Amino acid sequence: MANVEQLEDVNHQETFRQPKQLQHLRSSIVAKPPYCQGTLALPQKDFTLFYGTEGDAQRINLSRASAAQLQHLADTCAPASFGVGGEDIYDETYRKAGKLDCEDFAITFDASRSCLADVIRNELLVENPKKVKSEDLNIELYKLNVYGKDAFFKAHVDTPRSELMFGSLVIVFPTPHEGGALKLRASGHEEGENPEWTFDSSALLAQQEQPSIAYVAFFSDVEHEVMPVTSGHRVTITYNLFYVPAESEPPEELTSISTNEQSFKNALQAALEDQSFLPTGGNLMFGLKHQYPLATYYCEPYNPRDEAAREKKTQAMEARAKRALHALEPRLKASDRVIFKVLRECALDTSLKILHEASDGDNPEAVEGYVMADGVLPMPTTRYGIGMYASEYVAEQGGQLVEDAVVLMEKQAKWGQSVGYHLEDHGAPVYWVDHPRLRSGKGFKAKFATYGNESALGVVYWSVWIFVRIGPAGQREMAQVSEE
Numbered sequence: 001m002a003n004v005e006q007l008e009d010v011n012h013q014e015t016f017r018q019p020k021q022l023q024h025l026r027s028s029i030v031a032k033p034p035y036c037q038g039t040l041a042l043p044q045k046d047f048t049l050f051y052g053t054e055g056d057a058q059r060i061n062l063s064r065a066s067a068a069q070l071q072h073l074a075d076t077c078a079p080a081s082f083g084v085g086g087e088d089i090y091d092e093t094y095r096k097a098g099k100l101d102c103e104d105f106a107i108t109f110d111a112s113r114s115c116l117a118d119v120i121r122n123e124l125l126v127e128n129p130k131k132v133k134s135e136d137l138n139i140e141l142y143k144l145n146v147y148g149k150d151a152f153f154k155a156h157v158d159t160p161r162s163e164l165m166f167g168s169l170v171i172v173f174p175t176p177h178e179g180g181a182l183k184l185r186a187s188g189h190e191e192g193e194n195p196e197w198t199f200d201s202s203a204l205l206a207q208q209e210q211p212s213i214a215y216v217a218f219f220s221d222v223e224h225e226v227m228p229v230t231s232g233h234r235v236t237i238t239y240n241l242f243y244v245p246a247e248s249e250p251p252e253e254l255t256s257i258s259t260n261e262q263s264f265k266n267a268l269q270a271a272l273e274d275q276s277f278l279p280t281g282g283n284l285m286f287g288l289k290h291q292y293p294l295a296t297y298y299c300e301p302y303n304p305r306d307e308a309a310r311e312k313k314t315q316a317m318e319a320r321a322k323r324a325l326h327a328l329e330p331r332l333k334a335s336d337r338v339i340f341k342v343l344r345e346c347a348l349d350t351s352l353k354i355l356h357e358a359s360d361g362d363n364p365e366a367v368e369g370y371v372m373a374d375g376v377l378p379m380p381t382t383r384y385g386i387g388m389y390a391s392e393y394v395a396e397q398g399g400q401l402v403e404d405a406v407v408l409m410e411k412q413a414k415w416g417q418s419v420g421y422h423l424e425d426h427g428a429p430v431y432w433v434d435h436p437r438l439r440s441g442k443g444f445k446a447k448f449a450t451y452g453n454e455s456a457l458g459v460v461y462w463s464v465w466i467f468v469r470i471g472p473a474g475q476r477e478m479a480q481v482s483e484e
C-alpha cells in the first residue's frame with residue numbers, strides 16, 4: 001500500500017502539471033523547412049564574370065570555364081575568414097575556401113531582377129502578412145567564393161548585417177565539381193530531434209541540360225555547413241537578403257495561407273473554448289524557432305557631472321529597442337509568424353518579448369531566473385559594475401521576472417507561501433508552451449561570441465518569445481491589442 005507521502009506527491013502532480021491542452025497546442029505547431037532550393041537556366045550572357053584584385057580584370061564564362069581558368073580564379077582569391085565574437089578570424093580547420101569581396105568582381109547575372117526575388121517571396125516568406133513585393137526585398141551582393149578540392153565551411157549561422165536582414169541566398173555555377181553539398185539544420189527543436197536538409201548543388205547541376213545555376217535561399221539564423229568538395233571547383237556567389245522598410249501599405253492582391261496555420265488555429269480555438277483549460281486564466285510563453293537580429297548596446301556609464309544627459313540617452317536607446325522588437329511582428333519567420341498571427345486573430349493579448357538570462361554575479365554560469373522585456377535591455381559594462389543580483393538589475397532596466405507556473409504553484413502549495421527569487425515581488429507565472437534551449441551567450445551574460453560568417457558588432461541574434469495573456473474561461477480576450 002502506498003504511504004501517505006507518496007499519495008500526496010501524486011496529488012501534486014495531478015493538480016499542478018501543465019494544462020493537458022498545451023501538449024496538443026505544442027504538437028500542432030508545424031515547422032516547414034527553413035529554405036527553398038532549385039535550379040535556374042540562364043542565357044549564356046548571364047555567365048560572364050569579370051574579376052581581379054588589381055590592374056586589368058580577367059573575364060571568364062562560368063558555364064564553360066576551363067580547369068586552367070578556374071584555377072586562375074581560385075588563385076586570385078584570398079583565404080575566406082569568418083566572424084567570432086566581433087572579430088574576423090581565419091582558421092582553416094573551420095573554413096577552407098577562397099573569397100573575392102564584391103569590389104573585386106562583377107557578374108552579368110542580376111539576382112535582383114531575376115525570378116529569384118519571386119521565389120524567395122513566395123516560398124521563403126509565404127507566412128508573411130505584409131505580402132512582400134519583390135521590390136520590398138533587397139538582394140545585396142556579398143561575396144564570391146571558390147571551394148577547391150578539400151575546401152569546406154563548418155557549421156555556422158550567417159552574421160546579421162542589420163535588423164532588417166532575414167536570409168542568405170547562395171548561387172552555385174555549373175563549374176565541374178563534386179561534393180560541397182550544403183547541409184541545413186533546424187534549431188529550436190526538442191533534444192534529439194534535429195531535422196537536417198541537403199542542398200546538393202553538384203548533383204542538381206549535373207542533371208541540367210541547359211546552362212544553369214543552382215540556388216538556395218534560407219533564413220540566415222539557421223545553422224548550415226558546406227561539406228568538403230572532393231574534386232573540381234565549386235564557385236558560388238552569396239547575397240544577403242534584407243527587407244526594405246515599408247513606407248507604403250502592403251498590396252492586397254496576394255493571399256497565400258500557410259498550410260500549417262489551420263491546424264494550430266483549430267488547436268488553439270478548442271483549448272480556449274474548453275472550460276477546463278486555464279479556468280481562471282493564465283500566461284503562455286512560446287519560444288520561437290528562429291532567432292532574430294537586434295541591435296544590442298551597453299549601458300551608458302554613470303556620469304556624475306551630467307546625469308540628466310545619461311538618463312536621456314538611456315531612454316532613447318530603450319525606446320529604440322522597443323520599436324525594433326515591435327517592428328519584428330510582421331516579419332516573423334515561418335511558423336513563428338503563424339503562431340503570432342493566430343494568437344492575435346483570436347483577439348488574445350499577444351506581444352513579443354526578449355528573455356534575458358539573469359545570473360548571480362558570483363556565479364555567472366548559474367541562471368537565476370528569466371527576465372522578460374519589451375526589447376533588448378542594455379548590457380551592463382564591467383565599468384558599470386552590478387553590485388547586485390542580476391535579476392534585480394534587469395528588473396530595474398524595465399524587465400520583469402518570469403517563472404514556471406507549474407513550479408511556482410507547486411512551491412506555493414508545499415510551503416504555503418509565495419516564491420520569489422531575490423525580488424520583493426515574485427515573477428509572472430507562465431506555462432512554457434515551446435521552450436527551445438536558450439543558447440548560451442544570449443541574454444545577460446553579455447558574451448556575444450556567436451559563430452557567424454563574419455564579425456559584426458551591434459546587431460546580434462536573439463531568441464525571441466511570444467507572451468500571451470489568456471483570460472478566464474468565457475472571457476479569454478482580456479485585452480485588445482491593435483494589429484500591427
Ligand SMILES: O=C(O)CCC(=O)C(=O)O
Pocket residue numbers: 145153158170182224225226236238453
Ligand atoms: O556555399 C554555400 O553553400 C554556403 C556558404 C556559406 O554558408 C557562407 O558563405 O556563409
Ligand SMILES: [Fe+2]
Pocket residue numbers: 156157158168224453
Ligand atoms: Fe553561411
